[in-house]
Every structure is written in structure tokens, then in C-alpha cells.
Amino acid sequence: MMDERRIVRILLTTLALGFLGLFLVVPLVLVFAQAFSAGLGAYVAAIAQPDALSAIRLSLIVALITVPLNTIFGLAAGWSIGKFDFRGKGLLVTLIELPVAVSPVVSGLVFVLLFGAQGLAGGWLAARGIEVIFAVPGIVLATTFVTFPYVARELIAFMQSQGNEAEEAALVLGAGGVQTFLRVTLPNIKWSLLYGVIQANARTLGEFGAVSVVSGHIRGETNTIPLHVEILYNEYSFAAAFSVASLLVVVALLTLAAKRAVGWRAARRRAAAERAAIHRETGWADRPSARTSSLPGGRPAAKVTTVEV
Amino acid sequence: MYEVQEAHLPIRLHRRRRHILPGFGLGLGYTLTYLSLVVLIPLAALFLKAAGLGWGEVWTTVTTPRVLAAFRLSFTAAFLASALNAFFGLLVAWVLVRYRFPLRSLVDALVDLPFALPTAVAGIALTAAYSREGWIGRWLTPLGIEVAFAPLGVVVALTFVGLPFVVRTVQPILEGMDQEMEEAAASLGASRWVAWRRVVLPHLVPAVLTGFALAFARGLGEYGSVVFISGNMPMRTEIAPLLIVTKLEQFDYAGATAIAVVMLAASFLLLFAINGIQWCSRRRYGMA
Amino acid sequence: MNVEAANVSKRFGVYTALDDVSLEVPAGSLLALLGPSGSGKTTLLRVIAGLEVPDSGRIVIGGEDVTRRPPRQRNVGLVFQHYALFGHMSVFENVAFGLRVRGLPQREVQERVEELLAYVQLEGLGCRFPAELSGGQRQRVALARALAIRPKVLLLDEPFGALDAKVRVELRQSLRRLHEEMHLTSIFVTHDQEEAFEVADEVVVMNRGRIEQVGAPHHLFQCPANAFVADFLGDVNVLHGCVSCGRASFGGLEIPYPEYPGETPLPATAYLRNHEMELRRTGNGEMHVAVRIAHAKNTGPAVKLMLIAQPCRSTLHLELRPEEWERLGLAIGDTAYIVPRRLSVFVTEGPATQTTLGKE
Numbered sequence: 001m002m003d004e005r006r007i008v009r010i011l012l013t014t015l016a017l018g019f020l021g022l023f024l025v026v027p028l029v030l031v032f033a034q035a036f037s038a039g040l041g042a043y044v045a046a047i048a049q050p051d052a053l054s055a056i057r058l059s060l061i062v063a064l065i066t067v068p069l070n071t072i073f074g075l076a077a078g079w080s081i082g083k084f085d086f087r088g089k090g091l092l093v094t095l096i097e098l099p100v101a102v103s104p105v106v107s108g109l110v111f112v113l114l115f116g117a118q119g120l121a122g123g124w125l126a127a128r129g130i131e132v133i134f135a136v137p138g139i140v141l142a143t144t145f146v147t148f149p150y151v152a153r154e155l156i157a158f159m160q161s162q163g164n165e166a167e168e169a170a171l172v173l174g175a176g177g178v179q180t181f182l183r184v185t186l187p188n189i190k191w192s193l194l195y196g197v198i199q200a201n202a203r204t205l206g207e208f209g210a211v212s213v214v215s216g217h218i219r220g221e222t223n224t225i226p227l228h229v230e231i232l233y234n235e236y237s238f239a240a241a242f243s244v245a246s247l248l249v250v251v252a253l254l255t256l257a258a259k260r261a262v263g264w265r266a267a268r269r270r271a272a273a274e275r276a277a278i279h280r281e282t283g284w285a286d287r288p289s290a291r292t293s294s295l296p297g298g299r300p301a302a303k304v305t306t307v308e309v
Numbered sequence: 310m311y312e313v314q315e316a317h318l319p320i321r322l323h324r325r326r327r328h329i330l331p332g333f334g335l336g337l338g339y340t341l342t343y344l345s346l347v348v349l350i351p352l353a354a355l356f357l358k359a360a361g362l363g364w365g366e367v368w369t370t371v372t373t374p375r376v377l378a379a380f381r382l383s384f385t386a387a388f389l390a391s392a393l394n395a396f397f398g399l400l401v402a403w404v405l406v407r408y409r410f411p412l413r414s415l416v417d418a419l420v421d422l423p424f425a426l427p428t429a430v431a432g433i434a435l436t437a438a439y440s441r442e443g444w445i446g447r448w449l450t451p452l453g454i455e456v457a458f459a460p461l462g463v464v465v466a467l468t469f470v471g472l473p474f475v476v477r478t479v480q481p482i483l484e485g486m487d488q489e490m491e492e493a494a495a496s497l498g499a500s501r502w503v504a505w506r507r508v509v510l511p512h513l514v515p516a517v518l519t520g521f522a523l524a525f526a527r528g529l530g531e532y533g534s535v536v537f538i539s540g541n542m543p544m545r546t547e548i549a550p551l552l553i554v555t556k557l558e559q560f561d562y563a564g565a566t567a568i569a570v571v572m573l574a575a576s577f578l579l580l581f582a583i584n585g586i587q588w589c590s591r592r593r594y595g596m597a
Numbered sequence: 598m599n600v601e602a603a604n605v606s607k608r609f610g611v612y613t614a615l616d617d618v619s620l621e622v623p624a625g626s627l628l629a630l631l632g633p634s635g636s637g638k639t640t641l642l643r644v645i646a647g648l649e650v651p652d653s654g655r656i657v658i659g660g661e662d663v664t665r666r667p668p669r670q671r672n673v674g675l676v677f678q679h680y681a682l683f684g685h686m687s688v689f690e691n692v693a694f695g696l697r698v699r700g701l702p703q704r705e706v707q708e709r710v711e712e713l714l715a716y717v718q719l720e721g722l723g724c725r726f727p728a729e730l731s732g733g734q735r736q737r738v739a740l741a742r743a744l745a746i747r748p749k750v751l752l753l754d755e756p757f758g759a760l761d762a763k764v765r766v767e768l769r770q771s772l773r774r775l776h777e778e779m780h781l782t783s784i785f786v787t788h789d790q791e792e793a794f795e796v797a798d799e800v801v802v803m804n805r806g807r808i809e810q811v812g813a814p815h816h817l818f819q820c821p822a823n824a825f826v827a828d829f830l831g832d833v834n835v836l837h838g839c840v841s842c843g844r845a846s847f848g849g850l851e852i853p854y855p856e857y858p859g860e861t862p863l864p865a866t867a868y869l870r871n872h873e874m875e876l877r878r879t880g881n882g883e884m885h886v887a888v889r890i891a892h893a894k895n896t897g898p899a900v901k902l903m904l905i906a907q908p909c910r911s912t913l914h915l916e917l918r919p920e921e922w923e924r925l926g927l928a929i930g931d932t933a934y935i936v937p938r939r940l941s942v943f944v945t946e947g948p949a950t951q952t953t954l955g956k957e
Contacts, residue, residue: 004501009408016404017416019397023469024422026444027434034437073343080336092340094584099348101576103530105550106569109557110351113358118562120354144347165681167330168648171668172675173695173746177331183694187685199424206427209532213554226429226533233433233537242437245430252425259425260418329648329668 031249034242046232046240047247054220055228056247058136062224063204066144070200071193074151078189079181082159083167093156099148108142108213115141134216139224142210147203154196158189195262202255206248352573359570362563370567375543376552380571382460383549387528390467395521398475399513405476406483423472428533431469436538439465458540463548466534471524478520479513486512515590519583526579530572598659598749598782599624600645605654607640607806614640615651616806622784624659627776629793630786632803633829638786639678641803642752645784646675659749674743678755678786680735682727688714688738689723695746713741733764740775753785757792769796790830794818802826824943827868834874834913836867836886836906845942848909850886854942865944871916873939876902878925880934888913890931895919904935 004012036043046052077096081089099107113119115132125132132138166188170180186193208226215222217231225248232241359367370376404410405417423431439446439456446456456462486509494504532550539546547555549568556565600622607615614637622628630638643649645656647668655664663671683691690697692713696706714720717737727735736756743751756772757765773796776783787793793800794814802809802817802825810822821827828835838847841862845854850867857863880887891912892903900922904913913935917925927933 012400013404013408013410016397016401017410020401020416020419022445023465023472024419026438027431027469028422030438030444031430031434073340073347076336076339076343080333080340083330084333084337086337090584092344094580095344095348098352098576098580101526101530101580102352103532103550103553103569103572103576105532105553106355106530106572106576109553109565109569110355112557113562113566114351114354116562118560120357141347141351145351148347164330165677165679166683168668169675169677169681169683169742170694170698171329172646172648172671172673173698173742174669174672175694175698176669179698180330181332183698184683187683202425206425206430208427208429209530209550212532213557226427229429229433230537238437241433245427245433248427248430252422252427252430255425256418256421259421260414329650 028249031242031246034238035246037242038239042239043243043246046237046243049240051220051223052228052244055223055225055244058139058222059205059224061136062140062143063201065140066147066204067197067201069144070147071151071197073148074155074193074196077152078155078159079185081156082162083164096149096152096156099145104146104207104209105213107145108210111138111141111145111214133214134218134222136222138214139211139222142214143204143207146207146210147200150200150203151193151196154192154199155189158192159185162188191262191265195259198255198258198262202252205251355566355569355573358562358566362566366563367567367570370564371571375547376549376568378544379547379549379552379568382463382547383529386460386463386467386548387471387525387531389464390471390528391521391524393464393468394471394475394524395517398472398520398524399479399517402476402479402483406480420473420476423470428470428531429537432466432534432537435466435469435534436462439538457538458542458546460539460546462538462540463535463546466538467524467528467531470531470534471528474524474527475517475520478516478523482513482516515586515593519586519590522579522583522586526576526583529575529579600659600750600782600784601655601657602641602645603655603657605641605644605651605656607637607644607649607651613637613806615644618654618803618806618808620801620808620811622782624782625780627773627783627796627798628785629797629800630784630803631788631790631793631800631829632809633788635805636803637806638788638801638803639754640806642675642754642784642786645750646673646752647671648675672746672749674746674748674751676736676739676743676751676753676756678758680727680739682735682738682742684727686726687723688719688725688727688730691727691738692723692741692745694742699746709745710741713745716744717741732760733768736760736768744779748781751781751783753783755787756785757787757789765792772796802829804829821868821941824866824868827941827943832871834869834871834911834915836869836911836913837909838865838867839863840865840942840944845944848886848906850884850937852884852940852942854944857944863944865942868941868943869913869935869937870939871914874915874935874937876904876915876917876925876927877934877936878927880936885934885936888933888935890927890929890933893922893929895922904933906935907932 081092112133114121115125115138116122117126117133119133122133130137132141166184167180170184175183205224206226207224208230211224212227212230215224215227217223217227219231223231225244229241229245229248232238232244371380401420405413405420436443436457438444439449439462441447441450441455441457443457449456454461456465490508491504494508495501499507530550532548532554535548536551539548539551541547541551549572553565553568553572556562556568602618602620605615605618606613616637618637618641620641630641632638640649644651645658647656647663647666647670651664655662657663658671658673683694686694689710692710693706696709701709710723711720714723717740719734719737719741722730722734727738730738740753753772757768760768769792772783772785785796790800794817798813799811800814800817801811804825810817810826812820817826818830821830827833836847836850838845838850839862840846840854840857841860843853843855843858845852845865845867847865847867854865876888877885887907888904889907890902891905894901898918899916900919902915902917902922904915905911906913915935925933
């Protein structure tokens with residue numbers, strides 16, 4: 001292996017870490033420093049405040065609705081796109097990715113235009129007394145839009161890489177469609193699924209722009225955790241704002257840790273699969289235990305990986 | 310011709326059956342219905358509304374000085390932030406893949422923070438750090454550098470939200486890259502730097518470009534982190550997404566729609582550009 | 598149970614995988630589908646298993662038309678090329694899968710799985726996971742899993758393809774033994790003719806979605822039906838020449854070819870096998886081809902020669918025992934003569950002729 005000189009290595013590492021420190025570590029530490037700046041009592045009080053609690057409750061309700069919805073969609077999309085070939089597949093995948101590229105504000109706006117007082121369906125809804133915009137349904141809709149691709153993209157990529165042989169084997173052995181899905185496919189994709197769900201969950205709890213447009217910022221009613229942070233901040237209750245924000249930081253850190261753990265499991269499975277593939281290629285059949293490769297923790301669906309055999 | 314391909318490709322192509330595996334109709338039907346309900350119909354509503362306004366009015370709205378200034382800031386800041394991320398992202402990916410140092414896997418995990426951290430939280434934290442009395446701002450103020458409540462603040466916020474993209478697109482390519490290529494270059498007499506620039510870098514360019522485009526798209530639409538740090542001064546630090554919110558608060562739906570249509574068109578273009586880059590690099594290097 | 602494919606065609610887009618293929622596999626036989634990549638042999642196997650729906654034609658298993666029946670109702674055992682073991686299940690559960698989805702009681706499942714694991718010599722490995730097994734062991738698990746459901750027919754897709762050379766040879770013998778013990782109608786796909794010839798009772802040679810020839814191994818070898826079969830069965834030397842007026846000539850070598858009395862010369866090829874020709878210092882009249890010795894390499898048990906046929910410049914390969922080579926006393930660059938004992942002549946668009954030339 002060829003390498004740079006030691007001084008170059010140290011220099012580059014310092015530069016990279018300096019950049020990450022400035023942009024990632026400082027804000028992260030700062031949130032906790034500010035949160036506890038007024039003492040532990042003030043911290044607990046800020047979180048136990050009724051408006052804060054209702055924001056937490058609303059955020060959890062929204063997550064409980066949108067995450068399962070997007071998970072079911074992700075499974076359907078993963079199955080039909082990952083396991084079958086058909087015309088227009090590429091376009092469909094691009095359309096599924098679309099919400100990631102759309103500004104959250106625009107995502108919120110489209111629902112205002114559809115269901116708002118002046119919106120296309122606004123009159124119809126108003127006549128029936130159904131509130132969507134500036135109410136919980138609007139928040140759920142906007143959040144569903146924003147977090148739409150997260151489970152699906154993981155599952156599509158993973159199921160595509162898995163191929164259909166295991167399912168075919170199950171069918172030949174006499175299993176029905178549902179049995180095949182539950183007993184063969186689902187256990188196979190579980191880590192990928194979990195990884196997608198964790199990501200979708202983090203985005204759901206933290207979504208700000210889209211929700212801000214549709215929520216109407218009614219305290220105690222349509223405020224989610226990030227919106228509550230904004231209100232506190234704009235009222236110059238900095239310590240309280242950072243206290244509530246620290247909850248979201250903890251969620252984010254847990255998400256990173258969970259992703260890491262899940263990604264590691266998925267990577268191990270993937271490495272095993274690739275090892276098997278290499279056995280096939282080279283006919284190194286009788287080497288049951290090869291070393292596991294080190295994979296990037298970030299994406300278990302990494303397209304290129306090295307495997308040492 | 311799958312059997313023929315099988316023999317030549319390192320990883321076997323999987324056969325796809327349309328009829329044998331069940332549930333294709335159900336799965337695709339559900340996918341298309343849900344996609345239409347949640348994404349396509351709402352987005353169509355935006356175009357419908359814009360068409361109802363007439364393209365003339367859309368043009369008039371987006372060419373007012375305040376909107377133009379907002380677009381200019383959004384595009385410039387997103388570009389600068391993505392360029393910064395392209396450079397540092399490449400550096401971070403290189404250091405993470407090729408060097409070993411303490412806490413490396415922790416640093417690796419931390420790179421994803423901007424994906425997981427709510428933008429509003431990032432916004433208030435960055436503002437606090439870069440304001441005049443802040444942990445970083447206090448060192449910059451004496452140098453005459455204003456970050457918070459200045460256009461530079463927008464760049465800082467967008468750099469934060471776009472940080473993981475380049476790292477995460479480059480990293481897998483770098484991990485999959487055979488170091489023999491570099492060794493071959495060295496054996497042919499290339500210096501380390503020349504080998505890097507002529508052999509390594511060309512392989513990473515598609516990934517860097519993809520990451521750049523992803524970060525740019527994200528930065529263009531970013532709202533949460535920017536509104537806190539920028540100060541939102543019309544003509545100076547007001548970004549396009551904020552202007553949409555402002556117009557909505559004034560019940561100027563037409564104005565908001567006009568700006569949103571332009572933003573959405575930009576998103577579409579970027580998405581196509583990203584797909585184009587990936588398609589080209591797959592053809593060329595067999596990977597995305 | 599016998600298996601019959603009648604006029605089966607299958608296309609994938611513009612690519613024809615099976616082109617009007619008809620085949621009868623008698624009950625209890627062991628048949629090999631042999632052909633190069635893309636010849637349609639795997640597709641035929643998958644059509645029989647029910648994993649591909651043919652565009653036209655019928656599949657009959659044990660007298661029943663199963664063409665429209667889904668794979669789960671066909672009761673065939675299929676061993677996938679890469680085994681397709683369920684990675685999240687133990688070896689025991691893999692073998693038990695087909696029994697469990699049939700709702701068999703636990704006691705029966707337990708008995709049957711243990712019996713099969715013993716049969717494939719994997720007793721005690723039931724708790725292992727596929728990733729912890731060697732390639733050969735995985736293959737045996739796949740086999741046990743396929744046999745667990747007491748299939749009417751056993752299908753194996755490249756059963757030895759993914760294994761290394763040594764394990765391969767062992768498994769060939771065990772497949773043969775398995776077949777002799779179970780008398781289960783078995784069809785396996787391979788691209789290796791040695792494998793097909795050693796294991797199968799009957800070999801089906803496939804090419805471009807068609808069946809080129811069906812026959813017992815020795816029959817295929819001695820009487821290839823066409824140039825493709827002769828070529829594919831390997832180790833042949835090719836001479837290019839032409840036929841006219843009832844004679845075929847391959848530069849110096851003239852043999853009767855009564856099938857074509859016409860006067861217009863037609864291009865023809867002659868196939869000579871290594872063991873069906875002799876190298877001599879001197880010729881014997883018209884029954885020889887003059888060659889120049891281009892290369893000779895003593896590899897220990899044999900001397901490998903590369904010869905250039907003088908008139909048509911075709912390259913011939915020949916192996917001799919070292920004693921023979923010494924006795925001839927030839928050196929590189931010398932001219933010598935090839936005397937064929939037997940050769941096959943193929944004329945483009947004409948019938949094949951096997952000519953056994955009398956010794957001298």
C-alpha cells in the first residue's frame with residue numbers, strides 16, 4: 001500500500017476534522033450548553049411546560065400516523081419495483097425520490113393550495129366543517145409528503161440487490177404468495193426496513209418548513225416540537241428554546257446510533273451475501289468463514305464494497 | 310440474453326419474472342395510487358394554480374426586484390455552500406476511508422448529523438455560535454467578518470445542511486476503488502500528487518458532482534436553518550423559500566405560487582441532472 | 598415419473614430462449630441438458646419447474662398437463678445454481694420449509710428432516726446457518742430441501758457450477774449414487790460436457806434455444822449430428838476444405854463423399870478427434886495431411902504438439918505419449934503427416950457424414 005507522507009496525512013486529517021468540528025461539533029455542544037445555562041431546574045421546567053408537552057404529544061401523533069403509512073407504501077414499492085421489471089421503472093423511482101428535492105416550503109404550500117380556504121378543495125371542505133390547513137390533518141399530510149421516499153428508497157435498493165431466487169425457491173417448495181412474503185422476504189429485508197423507518201421517523205419529528213406553512217402556529221394545538229422551539233426562540237426565551245431543542249438533538253443522536261447499529265447488521269448480511277457471490281465466482285467453495293469487510297456505517301445500501309476473502 | 314450476460318458480469322444479473330412471483334399488480338397499484346395521492350396530485354395543484362394565474366403574471370411576480378434578489382441570494386449561497394462541501398466533502402471522505410485515527414467511526418457517524426438533526430435546531434444552534442458574542446462569532450467579529458444576520462450566514466447554514474451529501478456519495482466509490490491503480494501510476498513514475506490528480510480524482514468526479522447537485526438542491530429549498538441565522542432582511546438576506554412564507558402570511562397566494570413554481574422547476578432540473586450524472590458514470594465506470 | 602416438453606417456445610423481448618423445443622424424459626432416467634451460455638438450457642429447466650411460463654407449448658409431468666399450474670402445485674424439487682438457501686433460517690428450517698408450508702405436524706417434519714440430513718451426511722449441522730457452511734455443504738442442504746417434499750421430478754441447475762474442482766468430482770459421483778438409489782426422474786443443467794457424460798444416462802445438447810441432438814454420451818461422441826455438436830463436445834481439430842463430384846478434399850486428404858455428386862464446390866469442414874488420428878514421418882498416399890510441427894511441449898505424461906496443416910494452414914493440436922514422440926524422432930520445423938482413422942465431414946446445409954477410414 002502506497003501512502004502520503006506522514007506530515008501530509010496529519011495535515012489533511014486536521015483540516016477535515018477542523019471543518020467537521022466547526023460545522024458539526026460546535027453547534028451540537030452549544031445546544032446542550034445553552035439548554036443547561038439556566039440550570040437543571042429551568043431545563044426541566046421548559047420541557048414540562050404545558051405548551052411544550054402538547055407539542056411533544058402532537059409530534060408523536062404525527063409520527064405514529066405518517067411513519068406506518070410510508071412504511072406500508074415502502075413495502076409495496078420495494079416489492080413491485082425491486083422484484084419485477086417493467087417499462088417506466090426508472091421514471092417511477094425518480095418520481096418517488098421527488099419529495100427529497102422539493103423545498104419543504106413548497107411541499108407545505110401545495111397542501112395550502114389544495115385544502116386552504118382559497119384552495120381547490122377548500123370550499124368543499126369548509127362547507128362540511130372539515131379543517132385541514134392550520135389543523136392536524138394538514139400537518140400529517142405535509143409531513144407524509146416530505147418523508148414519503150425514506151422507507152421506499154431503502155427497500156427498493158435492497159430488494160433489487162437481493163434478486164428473486166429465495167422467493168422462487170419458496171414457491172417451488174410449495175409456499176403461497178403471502179407465506180413467501182412473510183417467511184422469506186420479510187426476514188430478509190428486516191434490517192433495511194428498520195433502517196428506512198428510523199430515517200423516516202427522524203425526519204418526521206424534525207420537519208419544520210412544510211409543517212410551519214400548514215400549521216398556523218396555534219399554541220397548544222398545532223405546534224409540533226420544532227415549531228415550539230421557533231416560538232420560544234423568537235420570544236427570546238433562549239434557554240427554554242435550547243432545552244426543548246435538546247430533546248430533538250437526543251432523538252437525532254439516537255437515530256445516528258441506531259442507523260449505525262442497523263447499518264452494521266445490514267452490512268454484515270451483505271458481506272455474507274457477497275462472500276457467497278465470491279465463492280461462486282472463484283469456486284472457493286470450502287472456506288466457510290471469511291473475514292467480514294469493513295463497510296461505511298452510513299449507508300448499508302452502499303453500492304460498492306470491498307470484501308476480503 | 311441473461312445467460313450470456315451472466316458469464317461476463319462479476320455479479321450475476323437476477324432474472325425477473327412477471328408472472329411467477331405474486332403480488333405485482335397489487336404492489337404496483339398501491340404504489341401508484343399512494344404516489345399520486347400524496348405527491349403527484351398535490352404537485353399538480355401547484356401547476357394548476359400557476360396556470361390559472363397565467364404565465365404572464367408568474368413572470369411579473371418573479372421579476373420584481375425583491376423576488377429577484379431573493380432568488381439571487383438563494384442560488385449564490387446554495388452554489389457557494391455546495392462548492393465548499395464538494396471540496397471538504399472529498400477531503401473528509403478521503404480521510405475517513407484512507408487514514409486511521411482515534412474516534413474515526415464516531416466521526417464517520419457524526420457526518421450524518423445534518424440528515425438527522427431538525428433544521429430548526431441547526432438554525433438556532435448555528436445562529437448562537439456565529440452571532441457576535443457566539444463561540445465562533447466572537448473570533449470573527451474583530452476580523453470584520455459578519456456571519457449571523459448577513460449573507461454569509463446563509464452560506465454557513467447551507468453548508469451545514471449539505472455537508473453529508475458529497476461525503477456519502479464519494480465514500481463508497483473510494484472504498485470500492487482498487488489501490489492497485491495508484492500503485493500502477495506510481496510504478497510508472499508518477500508522484501503521489503500526480504497519481505492522485507490523474508488517477509484517483511477522475512474516478513471520483515461523478516460522485517463529487519452527484520453530491521454537489523444533491524447538496525445544491527437541498528440548499529436551494531432549505532428554510533428552517535436559514536431563517537434563524539439570516540436575519541431575513543428584504544433585498545439583503547431574504548431567501549426564496551422565506552419569501553414564499555412571507556407571501557402566504559400576507560395571503561398573497563398568487564405571489565407564493567409563482568415563486569414556488571420556479572423553485573419546483575429548478576428541483577426537477579436538478580433531479581434530472583443528478584440522474585443524468587449517475588447514468589453516465591454507471592456507463593463509464595459501472596457504478597454510480 | 599416421466600416429463601415431457603412439447604413444442605415449448607419462450608421469448609424474452611427480442612431474445613428467443615427456447616425455440617419450439619420438444620423433449621421426452623422417460624421415468625427414472627437421469628438426463629443432462631448440455632449447452633453453452635445462452636443456449637436456453639436453464640430456461641427449459643425453469644419452464645419445467647413452473648418458474649417461467651412458456652409462450653407456447655405444453656409441459657406434461659407424469660401424464661398430467663401442468664403448463665398452467667403454478668410452481669407450488671407442481672411438486673418438483675429444484676436445486677438452484679446458487680442454492681438460494683434462506684439465509685435467515687437454520688439448516689434444519691431450510692430443509693423443513695416445504696413441509697411446514699404444507700402444514701405437516703411437527704413430529705413428521707422432525708423425522709423427515711433428520712432422515713434427509715442423515716442422507717446428505719449433514720447430521721448434527723441442523724442448527725447451523727447457511728453462511729456458516731462450505732459450498733459443498735450448502736449444496737447438500739439445497740438438495741435435502743428439494744428432496745424433502747418428495748418431488749415427482751428432481752431438477753438441478755448447474756449443480757456443480759459453483760464448486761471447486763475437487764468437490765465437483767466428489768459430488769458428481771454422489772449425484773449418480775443418489776439417482777441409482779432413488780430412481781427419481783432427474784434433469785440437470787450443465788455447460789461442462791465431461792460432467793454431463795460422466796453423470797447422465799442421456800445428454801441433450803442445446804444451442805440457441807434449440808435441441809441439437811439427444812443421445813447417450815458415447816453415441817453423441819461418435820456420431821455428432823452436426824458441426825455444432827462436434828465442435829461443442831470439444832478436443833477436435835478442424836480442417837477446412839470443399840466437396841464436389843462425390844469427393845471431399847481437405848488439402849491433400851481426399852475421401853469419398855457420395856452425398857454430394859454436384860460439380861459446384863461447396864465449403865466443408867472436417868472434424869478430427871485427438872485420439873482418432875496418427876502422426877507419422879511419412880505419408881500413405883492420399884489418406885493423409887501434410888503438417889509442419891510448429892511447437893512441441895513435454896508436459897510430463899504427454900507431449901503437446903501444435904501442427905500447421907500445410908495446404909489449408911489450419912492449426913491442429915495433438916497429444917502423444919513421450920515414448921511415441923521419441924520414437925518418431927521429429928523436431929520442431931519438420932514436416933510430418935497426419936493419418937486420420939475417423940473423421941466427421943460437415944457441409945454447410947448438407948447432412949453430416951461420419952467416415953471411418955480403414956486402417957491403412
